[in-house]
Amino acid sequence: MISKKIILTGSFGVGKTSLFNKFLYNKFNEKYLTTIGVKVDKKIIEIDQHEVSLLIWDIAGEVTQDKVPHSYFLGASGVIYVFDLTRPNTYENLSIELEYLRTKVPDGVIKVVGNKTDLLDPPLLRDFVEQSGVHYDLLTSAKTGENVEALFHSIGREFVLNSI
Secondary structure (H helix, E strand, O other): OEEEEEEEEEOOOOOHHHHHHHHHHOOOOOOOOOOOOEEEEEEEEEEOOEEEEEEEEEEOOOOOOOOOOHHHHOOEEEEEEEEEOOOHHHOOOHHHHHHHHHHHOOOOEEEEEEEOHHHOOHHHHHHHHHHOOOOOOEEEOOOOOOOHHHHHHHHHHHHHHHHO
């Protein structure tokens, strides 16, 4: 079995905990509950006949040095950086934040995810894709479940490919 630690990070209110809960428990809560510290759980998935144990850390709030303890990143093999499609301030500093994450997880897989597709009409979503200039890996909705499984399976697939 392949065992890997993944960090979920991004600004407050972008849906990190909602993605965490949707993937692990198939649950979504309409109420916003801020994460205090860190929530950790694990799920075993199968990728190309390999069992992959994902230890997922849902960490509170911002990515910056003074907000997240260095110890949270120890042993991490991957990072999922989540931003809110409806709030430009959650992706305006994306390149700086990704640069910082690269220093914390230099050999890790980093996925950039735009969350809350359910809050944008298809034309607005198309406009975002065409005009924002944001380089992302997937667009998700924790509420509807859109691309949530695909997100975690894509990072799991990279872990499998890197271990062969």
